[in-house]
Structures are given as structure tokens and as C-alpha cells.
Amino acid sequence: xxxxxxxxxxxxxxxxxxxxxxxxxxxxxxxxxxxxxxxxxxxxxxxxxxxxxxxxxxxxxxxxxxxxxxxxxxxxxxxxxxxxxxxxxxxxxxxxxxxxxxxxxxxxxxxxxxxxxxxxxxxxxxxxxxxxxxxxxxxxxxxxxxxxxxxxxxxxxxxxxxxxxxxxxxxxxxxxxxxxxxxxxxxxxxxxxxxxxxxxxxxxxxxxxxxxxxxxxxxxxxxxxxxxxxxxxxxxxxxxxxxxxxxxxxxxxxxxxxxxxxxxxxxxxxxxxxxxxxxxxxxxxxxxxxxxxxxxxxxxxxxxxxxxxxxxxxxxxxxxxxxxxxxxxxxxxxxxxxxxxxxxxxxxxxxxxxxxxxxxxxxx
Amino acid sequence: xxxxxxxxxxxxxxxxxxxxxxxxxxxxxxxxxxxxxxxxxxxxxxxxxxxxxxxxxxxxxxxxxxxxxxxxxxxxxxxxxxxxxxxxxxxxxxxxxxxxxxxxxxxxxxxxxxxxxxxxxxxxxxxxxxxxxxxxxxxxxxxxxxxxx
Numbered sequence: 148x149x150x151x152x153x154x155x156x157x158x159x160x161x162x163x164x165x166x167x168x169x170x171x172x173x174x175x176x177x178x179x180x181x182x183x184x185x186x187x188x189x190x191x192x193x194x195x196x197x198x199x200x201x202x203x204x205x206x207x208x209x210x211x212x213x214x215x216x217x218x219x220x221x222x223x224x225x226x227x228x229x230x231x232x233x234x235x236x237x238x239x240x241x242x243x244x245x246x247x248x249x250x251x252x253x254x255x256x257x258x259x260x261x262x263x264x265x266x267x268x269x270x271x272x273x274x275x276x277x278x279x280x281x282x283x284x285x286x287x288x289x290x291x292x293x294x295x296x297x298x299x300x301x302x303x304x305x306x307x308x309x310x311x312x313x314x315x316x317x318x319x320x321x322x323x324x325x326x327x328x329x330x331x332x333x334x335x336x337x338x339x340x341x342x343x344x345x346x347x348x349x350x351x352x353x354x355x356x357x358x359x360x361x362x363x364x365x366x367x368x369x370x371x372x373x374x375x376x377x378x379x380x381x382x383x384x385x386x387x388x389x390x391x392x393x394x395x396x397x398x399x400x401x402x403x404x405x406x407x408x409x410x411x412x413x414x415x416x417x418x419x420x421x422x423x424x425x426x427x428x429x430x431x432x433x434x435x436x437x438x439x440x441x442x443x444x445x446x447x448x449x450x451x452x453x454x455x456x457x458x459x460x461x462x463x464x465x466x467x468x469x470x471x472x473x474x475x476x477x478x479x480x481x482x483x484x485x486x487x488x489x490x491x492x493x494x495x496x497x498x499x500x501x502x503x504x505x506x507x508x509x510x511x
Numbered sequence: 512x513x514x515x516x517x518x519x520x521x522x523x524x525x526x527x528x529x530x531x532x533x534x535x536x537x538x539x540x541x542x543x544x545x546x547x548x549x550x551x552x553x554x555x556x557x558x559x560x561x562x563x564x565x566x567x568x569x570x571x572x573x574x575x576x577x578x579x580x581x582x583x584x585x586x587x588x589x590x591x592x593x594x595x596x597x598x599x600x601x602x603x604x605x606x607x608x609x610x611x612x613x614x615x616x617x618x619x620x621x622x623x624x625x626x627x628x629x630x631x632x633x634x635x636x637x638x639x640x641x642x643x644x645x646x647x648x649x650x651x652x653x654x655x656x657x658x659x660x
Contacts, residue, residue: 192642197574199574200574200575201557201574201575201576201577202560202574202575202576202577203576203577203596204596205596205597205599206597208579229557229575229577232555232556232557232558232577233554233556234556234557234558234559234575235554235556235557235558235578235580235593236558236559236577236578236580236593237558237559237561238558238559238560238561240561240562240563240570241560241561241562241563242562242563242565242613243562243563243564243565244565248649249645249649250649250652257655257656257658258655261658262650262653263653263654264650264652264653264654265652265653266649266652268652291594296514300649301646302646302649307565309565309566321566321567322566322567322568323567323568323569326570327569327570328570329569329570329571329572330571330572331559331572332572333572333575341568342573343569344569344570344571344620347564347569347571348571348573351571351573351574352574358531386560386562388558388560388576388595390558390593392516392520393582393589393590393591394591394613395516395517396588397516397517398517398523399517399520399521399524399593400521400524401520401521401524401578401593401594401595402524402525402576402578402594402595404576406573410565410566427566428566429565429566431562431564431565431573432573433573433574449602472520502585
């Protein structure tokens with residue numbers, strides 16, 4: 148690569164940056180406050196935090212504002228900031244069942260253990276562009292489906308679909324008895340063959356569009372590692388952050404973060420698989436981002452079934468990070484004068500060599 | 512005091528920063544809290560979040576959370592606090608209260624401990640009310656689909 152062999156233009160570069168700042172911050176509209184971004188563009192903030200791998204709503208909002216709404220740029224700003232911070236500690240390991248659900252859908256079963264809850268969602272409604280500012284709709288009395296003897300201020304227990312299938316003896320038992328240290332993709336890049344913890348971390352931090360693209364290639368496109376997809380659980384809720392008090396050595400909950408969790412059920416039909424059983428893939432990511440968690444769960448089980456026979460794992464590990472792919476793509480905008488001049492010189496040299504080796508045609 | 516030290520730490524980590532600093536300032540003003548020294552200046556950093564997933568019961572790293580941590584000495588007691596986000600003032604105030612509670616006794620500090628207890632109870636009540644409202648809202652969207660023949 149020859150893009151490093153260029154210099155100069157510092158004044159123009161500074162002016163260009165100032166232009167961005169002045170036109171953004173000097174816009175005649177009301178200044179965009181951080182709480183407006185976190186409160187009104189919640190899903191965008193969630194996505195930036197997920198792809199940056201850092202739960203920090205205010206910083207993510209600031210990054211989005213600075214990046215003029217460019218998600219990848221905001222992710223870059225947040226991840227770069229994160230890289231300057233010390234890692235102060237490691238949370239107590241939280242169990243996925245510790246989530247306090249705010250939404251729970253079970254597409255596989257009409258009556259799973261516990262209620263199905265739509266939560267904050269526009270699913271099942273016609274979404275039309277609203278061109279006028281709407282007043283809050285009058286409250287509609289909900290048709291309560293929670294049994295009358297259940298208190299309405301406590302979320303009833305929910306048996307997850309994987310446990311339902313386990314109880315029915317219809318699920319491959321892949322529960323581990325050991326407890327390997329999880330792979331940390333922020334300390335070392337994951338390369339195939341990688342432990343499953345590396346794949347899960349990579350997908351949790353992947354660019355949403357890239358992961359959905361991978362999923363789509365596999366379900367309808369040329370890759371074809373996915374079929375017969377049924378979702379067991381789609382949940383959104385709050386997980387606790389618990390750390391150890393350094394004096395008492397006892398756990399202390401210091402806060403919460405929101406996640407989306409998905410279980411994707413696979414109908415096993417391979418010649419080397421037990422066709423009387425199902426298997427399940429798992430997805431979990433920051434915030435409310437169901438597209439990403441669904442794609443992740445499907446690709447998790449696809450990777451497991453593939454058993455590193457193909458390039459699927461490599462594709463997930465090496466091509467779904469938004470900063471990696473966008474960074475490589477955007478570097479093409481940097482001056483490549485040296486490499487391109489050498490390409491031109493090679494062309495000219497080849498042409499001259501060809502001319503010299505071609506016998507001169509005799510004139511009549 | 513009806514709260515364990517861990518419960519106090521947990522509630523203090525959720526209290527509004529200005530409420531915390533208000534209580535600490537008052538306690539310093541009346542001399543109830545004294546001999547405070549910084550052991551670890553407030554530091555902004557991350558806590559790694561590990562989750563155990565339910566299919567293989569494997570741990571994996573979901574990401575990190577932004578936190579601020581502070582440690583102080585109050586007399587001979589070590590006070591510690593960790594708060595979500597970038598909040599050095601809140602972390603120092605919470606650490607002071609943690610250290611002060613560790614060395615206070617109901618006999619010597621009853622009046623001032625009540626001040627802290629009021630803050631803790633108000634925070635618990637407010638959080639409980641917010642959670643209750645949220646749960647009621649969420650449960651009002653419970654749904655049972657009907658199968659069509």
C-alpha cells in the first residue's frame with residue numbers, strides 16, 4: 148500500500164473539519180441535547196452501543212450527534228473512546244434467566260410457560276409515515292390475558308422454550324459441565340477455528356446490517372446453511388450488573404443494561420444428526436435490536452451444525468465487524484498515488500516490452 | 512439502619528448525583544463525616560459483562576459497561592463506590608457515605624444516619640413505584656393469539 152507516501156494540505160484538512168463542525172453546531176434549529184437522542188432515538192442509540200460493545204447511552208448519543216447521525220462513525224468514536232479507558236473490573240457472571248423481561252414473544256408455541264408480552268412494539272400494526280406531529284393517542288383499556296389471581300405489578304415466571312423442549316426430551320443436550328474462560332475479542336482477534344464464546348461475542352458486536360446480510364445469504368442466498376427456522380424466544384429486558392465490593396467481598400448490583408435475547412430452533416435433518424431432536428441457536432445483544440439477535444441465533448446454530456466444514460465461521464468472524472469492513476472500504480478514499488503510479492508504470496513497461504518484442508511488419 | 516452495607520451500596524449507586532452530594536455536604540458541614548482522604552481518585556473505566564447462555568451453559572463476553580469508581584478513607588474505614596456512566600462527583604459522594612456507614616454506630620450517629628436512611632428509603636420508594644408502573648404497562652400488552660382453523 149502506498150497511501151502513506153503523501154503529505155501536505157493540512158490547512159485544507161482543518162478547514163474541512165471546521166466546516167463539518169460549524170455547519171453542524173451552527174445550524175439554526177434548536178441544539179440537539181443528549182437526552183433527546185437517548186429518549187427519542189432509543190433504538191439508534193442501542194445499535195451504536197451494541198456495535199461499539201460498550202453500554203454507555205449518553206456517550207453513544209454524543210457520538211451520534213458528533214457524527215451527524217452516521218452510525219458507523221458513531222460506533223468508531225465510541226469504540227475508540229473505549230480503547231482509552233482502563234478495564235476496572237469484571238462483572239459477576241449473569242445468567243440469561245436473570246433478565247427482567249419487558250417483551251417476550253414465542254413464535255413456536257401459542258401457550259408457552261408464562262405470558263407472551265408485546266411490550267413496546269409496533270409489530271402487528273400498519274406502519275404509515277406520519278407527516279404531522281401526533282398527539283399521544285388516548286389510552287385504550289387493554290384486554291388482560293393475565294389470570295386474575297396473578298398480581299399485575301410482578302412479571303409472572305416464564306419458562307424458556309429450550310427448557311420446554313428439554314422437558315419433552317426433544318432437545319439435543321449440549322450443556323457443558325466444564326466452565327471454560329470466555330474468549331475476549333477485544334484483546335485478541337478471533338480466527339477460525341474459534342471457541343463458541345468468540346463467535347457469540349463477535350456477533351453481539353457485529354454490524355447489524357452485516358449480520359442480517361449473512362443470515363439472508365444463508366437462508367435464501369448461495370450459502371444455504373440455514374433452513375426450517377422457528378423462533379423459540381424473542382425477549383427484551385434488563386439485565387443486572389453486579390460487581391464485588393472490594394471490602395466486604397460480597398456482590399453489589401450497581402445498575403442494569405438492556406438486551407435482546409433470541410432462541411432459534413433448528414429441525415435437525417442431517418445424516419449425522421438425530422432427526423428425533425431439535426437443536427437451538429442463541430443470540431444476545433445490547434439494547435433492543437431484534438433483527439440482530441435473530442440473525443445471531445440462527446447463525447450460531449448454523450455454525451454449530453456446520454462443524455467448521457465450510458467457510459461459514461470464517462465469514463462470521465472476519466467480515467461482520469462494521470469498523471473492520473468500513474475502515475477498509477473508506478481507506479480507499481486516501482491518496483493512493485504511489486500504488487496507482489506504479490500500476491501505470493507497469494502497464495507502460497509491459498506495453499513497451501511488447502512493442503520491442505513484436506517483429507516489425509515489412510512494408511510492401 | 513435497616514440496610515446491609517451491600518444494600519446501601521446498591522441504592523447509592525442508583526441515587527441521583529445531586530441528592531448524594533447534598534447529603535454528603537450536609538454531613539461534612541455538621542462534622543458528622545470527617546477525616547476523609549482519597550484512596551483512589553474517581554476513575555472512569557469499563558466493567559466487562561459476562562453472560563452465561565442457557566443452551567450450552569457457556570459463558571461469553573457480551574461487551575463492557577461504562578462506570579466510574581472511587582475509593583476513599585473515612586477515618587479508619589475504606590469507602591468504595593461504583594456508578595454507571597461518567598459520574599466522578601456521584602462516585603466520590605457514594606464512596607464517602609459507604610466508608611462513613613462502615614464506621615458509624617447508631618449510638619453515636621443516630622441523627623445523621625437517619626438523614627442517610629431517608630435518602631435510601633426515598634430512592635427505594637421511587638424506584639419501586641417506577642418499576643411497578645413499568646411492569647403494569649408491560650403486562651397490559653400481554654397477548655394470546657388465536658389459531659385459525
